Amino acid sequence: MNKITILIHCKDLPGIIASVTNFITEKQGNVIYLDQHVDREQNIFFMRLESEFQDPNFSTETFKDCFKSNIADEFNMKWRIYSSEKKPKMALFVSKYDHCLYDLLGRYNSGELNLEIPFIISNHNDLKPIADSFKIPFYHIPVTKDTKAQAEAKQLELLEAHNIDFIVLARYMQIVSGTLINKYPNKIINIHHSFLPAFVGAKPYHSAYKRGVKIIGATSHYVTEELDAGPIIEQDVAHVSHTYTIDALIAKGRDLEKIVLANAIKSHSNRKVMVYNNKTVIFS
Amino acid sequence: MNKITILIHCKDLPGIIASVTNFITEKQGNVIYLDQHVDREQNIFFMRLESEFQDPNFSTETFKDCFKSNIADEFNMKWRIYSSEKKPKMALFVSKYDHCLYDLLGRYNSGELNLEIPFIISNHNDLKPIADSFKIPFYHIPVTKDTKAQAEAKQLELLEAHNIDFIVLARYMQIVSGTLINKYPNKIINIHHSFLPAFVGAKPYHSAYKRGVKIIGATSHYVTEELDAGPIIEQDVAHVSHTYTIDALIAKGRDLEKIVLANAIKSHSNRKVMVYNNKTVIFS
Amino acid sequence: MNKITILIHCKDLPGIIASVTNFITEKQGNVIYLDQHVDREQNIFFMRLESEFQDPNFSTETFKDCFKSNIADEFNMKWRIYSSEKKPKMALFVSKYDHCLYDLLGRYNSGELNLEIPFIISNHNDLKPIADSFKIPFYHIPVTKDTKAQAEAKQLELLEAHNIDFIVLARYMQIVSGTLINKYPNKIINIHHSFLPAFVGAKPYHSAYKRGVKIIGATSHYVTEELDAGPIIEQDVAHVSHTYTIDALIAKGRDLEKIVLANAIKSHSNRKVMVYNNKTVIFS
Amino acid sequence: MNKITILIHCKDLPGIIASVTNFITEKQGNVIYLDQHVDREQNIFFMRLESEFQDPNFSTETFKDCFKSNIADEFNMKWRIYSSEKKPKMALFVSKYDHCLYDLLGRYNSGELNLEIPFIISNHNDLKPIADSFKIPFYHIPVTKDTKAQAEAKQLELLEAHNIDFIVLARYMQIVSGTLINKYPNKIINIHHSFLPAFVGAKPYHSAYKRGVKIIGATSHYVTEELDAGPIIEQDVAHVSHTYTIDALIAKGRDLEKIVLANAIKSHSNRKVMVYNNKTVIFS
Structure with missing residues (x-):
């Protein structure tokens, strides 16, 4: 059939x-x-x-x-x-945080995700043992101010060599350049650890703590050149209280980030997302 | 148009x-x-x-x-x-609890509901002042074991005289007979104060307290002859803790009941519900 | 006792x-x-x-x-x-939106709120019939640019004459002056129709629609001189999708506003809120 | 300190x-x-x-x-x-489902859990590779009707040899005997894939599908001799619709099971749970 x-x-x-x-x-x-x-x-x-x-x-x-x-x-x-025979190919970009990586590879191994992960790229070597234990190729491509262009050239080479369909930044912690974004328009999925548009930029949990919010969130969106302003794919939130320290907010947030990113990846890989006017239509 | x-x-x-x-x-x-x-x-x-x-x-x-x-x-x-020109006509059955009645009439007056409420029926007179303040006819039809058949005959007369399309039991607290159910199949909406099928029957908050659940719920469903077993239209829940007394559960539950019932009524009156096999399809 | x-x-x-x-x-x-x-x-x-x-x-x-x-x-x-014998006295400020007013007065009449409402103030006459039906005195105090100071003087007179403990802006739609705020520090409760700090200012549902968020929210906070930046008391959210028009967002948001404001009022009137550093501690 | x-x-x-x-x-x-x-x-x-x-x-x-x-x-x-110096020791019992195992070991490796996992016991060998990749000893103890008593004797031997403080049944799929329960009273944590007390027993997602519920749940509870009736530690739910097949319910439920079980384990291992009258007090 x-x-x-x-x-x-x-x-x-x-x-x-x-x-x-x-x-x-x-x-x-x-x-x-x-x-x-x-x-x-x-x-x-x-x-x-x-x-x-x-x-x-x-x-x-x-x-x-x-x-x-x-x-x-x-x-x-x-x-x-x-x-439906052709599974999309997803490249995973990570840095030092491991919770989204564990979560995605666990789902991947369980057969829950309709996609292939040909490789993982990271600017640090810390998560290599996890990639190894799941037997997925891991490329360590360090990024500094001076080597950013070179690093990205290497990334592009790998992406093209493997016919990658879309990229997931699983807490990658680096700002991706316009070159990469233009090669993969609405095909780079990021997870931001706040309820966008609240707390754009770095350290959103610190900002949430300072503002005294009673709910924290996570947002998965497509990467565009304007930081944290791309089309939103998925969001979720959790209630918190005055008893939460910044570390407690971060810990609580990790569960949100995992599920929000996983759901965004499922919507995208099952071809349920359409983008227009910097917004998404997500079919059920 | x-x-x-x-x-x-x-x-x-x-x-x-x-x-x-x-x-x-x-x-x-x-x-x-x-x-x-x-x-x-x-x-x-x-x-x-x-x-x-x-x-x-x-x-x-x-x-x-x-x-x-x-x-x-x-x-x-x-x-x-x-x-879409013809708004459905809804009869409201109430007893002594006023929270769902206040909520529905507030929404009705605000123009939020796509329906008409020709009258309210109650087995007690307690809520008449509320009906009066919203200027909706209120019929007091007492129900006892002995007068149940007569009372229902009066109800049916009113329902037919006003060409009622569907009935809402807004915490009516009486078991409706098979006669009425068969005249209005999948057209009598009840609000049950638990997350069905948990805690069917009377005093669900007491049962929830005794079982020590961490979540309470409310369920709106069509009435069928089997008690609390009809097709579910809408459900919602709220987190609770060991600090909740039975009274606190009841108070928290009231907000659930109001919203769940209002949403079920909206789905029904906007013709978004289909029933089969004792289940519902609810279109968005 | x-x-x-x-x-x-x-x-x-x-x-x-x-x-x-x-x-x-x-x-x-x-x-x-x-x-x-x-x-x-x-x-x-x-x-x-x-x-x-x-x-x-x-x-x-x-x-x-x-x-x-x-x-x-x-x-x-x-x-x-x-x-605990002394119930706090709450003044209600409203404008033209009726949903929070209906909700609060319904709760008040049901005995759900541990407080007294000596009067309602509004800059418009639209909601007077609701106040009348609940038999609560209603003062129409129009506010224009030119009469703002005078209007506030009248408001203060009423507040002091009735020994008001705290004020609730139930979608009052007017910016309250520093004079009033300083007389009632951390005693003026506002309901903002967004998940603050996202979408401060006017028309948050329009902004939410434009940004394509997947969740909308409501925030109840104490009023401070900086707009929408006071200590947050309560927040809640609801999931939405691309199918929501601005009107649908507004309708969905009304239910959030009602519950968030009611819960904030309960916390405040039950003396469960402490404020420091522009944040709140909310005891259970 | x-x-x-x-x-x-x-x-x-x-x-x-x-x-x-x-x-x-x-x-x-x-x-x-x-x-x-x-x-x-x-x-x-x-x-x-x-x-x-x-x-x-x-x-x-x-x-x-x-x-x-x-x-x-x-x-x-x-x-x-x-x-607080002494971390509790937790034994993990699993069977063939891997999602809770991946989730818990990912959290464990990230340092999120305040406990030690000396070993994993399973009645099947399927999940051994996961235990191996996380470098945790894995004991395969098959269980049949005839060998149930012997198998349990082996389990008890391991539990005692390692001074295990509490046991987690991470979708273990076997009914634990009274002997084990009495040795570890309120110290065996199970994850049940429904909102208890709805759908006790086997195949709760099938029952939920049949009943047409609009919300599914997961419950973590202490194991007592009466099946699925022990003190509830943690519950959570997710909204579903008519579009969910049984497989979709199962997939959606997995995320609930993971988080509910992880949170119950955190409450228990951080000594925040007290049990009385078959209910729990869970401190924050």
Whole structure:
């Protein structure tokens, strides 16, 4: 059984859903999931659709060509079609914090994540033993002010050599350059340890402590050139009280960071995220 | 602008979405919302669709007839079509607890609820002043073991005289008979003050206290003949601790009950709920 | 039975708890609640204690004098002692939004709040019918740029005439002047419709929509001269998605605002809040 | 600096807090944490207290003796005193599910848990590679109906040889016998994958699916002879919808199980839990 996922956005016009679903029916497909969203203010239509094709000779590439000329061009759609056979390839960037790394590799080993992790990159060597114990290649690429450009060149080389689809900064602690961001637009996922837009920048738990908030949060977002201002994919929060020291906030926050990042990765790797106007549509 | 909401469920077959959306396009309608769900285990298809028609001569009744013969019969659908012009009529049954009543009438007066409340029925007179202050007719229908049948006859008379669409038991504290339930199947909404199926029956907060749970809940469900076992519409919970006395649990629970009941009523009155196999599909 | 609540904060020193609890034991009191907190960074000790005295001749005033000379002065404490017989008096300031008003008056009528509401002040007349239906005096004091000083003079007159203990701005929509704030330091409670410090200022739901957050919040805080920057008493949040329009965010937010404000009022009126360094200690 | 934790419960009487805090002050100790709770219904007093002693010759054993004769006996207290130097020893029992194991060992390696894990016991060999990669001894003790008694004898031997303080069943999937329970009363922590008391017994996610609940939960509790009925330590829940298959419920539930179990272990190992009447007092 062949299964594909279609993501579409375009100007909202009458008849789009009928046209797309007719087309799939004509191609002997069965729609097994359809969700759509209309931004009424901007008049933009979004749709995510999963379809199954029983024909053993079904070709995703042929379908794509046909979809483009018959449907997509007519409605001037931005569209993507994915075969569910192909798992996306994710590169993990880490630094010294290990909690997100343990969490993601545990999920990965359990088969919970629909993706491949060809390698881990870090600017420090501290987490190499963890990568080793999970038998995932680990590249230590130190970054200093002077070597930043070189380091990034090495990173890009690895990313391209492995046909990486998206990058996850699992508390990587380095600001990524515009070059990398432009090569992977809306494909670099960061976890920020605050409820954005509160407490952008460094040391958000210290700022949260100082402000005396009663709730802390974590935010996973796509990296854009403006720091901590990219499209938000997932957020979650936890209640805290005056009894929490900064260390206690950090400890409590780690559980948020793990789950928020894992959920953002699941949404992205299952092709449930669409980005527009620096915001996301996240289909269920 | 005419706007309708269509709810459909039937055996899952290829081409349903295409057929329905084509039909709407043919009738010059524009789909502004579509969500569907397939129960893969039971092979049942569910869909909720909102559509707008600019034709000033559009008639919901004509559309219904045409939909039945062209689409619904072909797929052997169970279906309902509502005009958004017609607000559902809700009867409120209360007893002595006032928190849900205050909450609902406050929302009603603010215009937050898409419905009409023709009257309130109670087996006690205690809450009459509240009904009066909101200028809603209040019928005091006492219920004793001996007068239960008579009381229900009076209730039915009022319900029918006002063309009531659905009934809300806002902490009504009386068990409703099978006669009423069968006249309003999946149209009587109750609020139970526990996280069902934990603590069915009377005094759930006392049971929760005794068991030492760390979370309490509230559940809104459709009333069926089996007590507290009907299809669940909405649930929510709150964390509690050993410091909570039974009275504190009850007080904390009131806020849950108010919000859970209000949300269930919103889902129902906005025609977002479908029931099957004693479960609900709640569209967003 | 006489019951008092003692709130203390001072430099952390050994023996404070022993001294205070000894003192109460000597006075034939029984401690029925004690919670303390030490800010280790600032070396400040906080304690809240409830005590019962069976002696029918017990006098809170005598106890206070004795506590001051025997305990408080020795440790250089800041302290307050309240008799539980005396309910605090709360003035409600409203404008045009009715949801918090309905919610608070519903709770008030149900006996859920340990306080008295001598009157409601508003800069508009819109909500007078609600005040009337709950039989609470309503003063319409319009505020314009030119009349602001006069209006505030009238407000102060009313507040003083009724011995008001604290003020609640239930979506009052006006910036309160420094004069009022200084007369009621940490005694004016505001509800802000965002998860502060995100989205300070006006129209936070519009800002939240624009930023594409996945969670909205509400914050209740004491009013200080810096806008939306006072000590936070209570916060809560709700998950939202791309399907929420600004109106839907506002509707969802109303439920948060109601509960967050009600909980902040309960903490304050039950003397569970202590303020220092622009932060709060909230005892359970 | 010596630091101890004292846990006390006894009949509620006047003067307990004063007596205990005086005693500590006399011994040159400084109280750095005190929380108490009174069950008013049962008239039982509970207290948790942390105290520091600067005297380099301070002996926890001497303090205990002195506390017993001077304080504990007078009030007929049940009490425990722990030196914070001594980390509790925890035995991990697992079966085939790996998510809780990965989570706990990740936390353990990060230094997040205040305990030692001398070994892991499993009735299957599947998770041995994980134990190996974290370098923790793994004992494979198969359990069949016929060998259950022998297997348990082996378990007990290991538990005693390593002076194990408490046992964690991290989805162990076997019913533990009364013998083991009686040797470790309120010292065997289980994670049940439902919101107890809903869905006791096997396959709770299947039951939750069938009942159509809108929230799933996980519960960590002490094991008693009655199945899934022991004192509850920690519970948490997550919202689900009609779109969740049983597999999706299971996947969502895994994150709950991990966090609920980890938090229960933290409360227990930090000596914050007291048990009475099949309920827990959990100090903050």
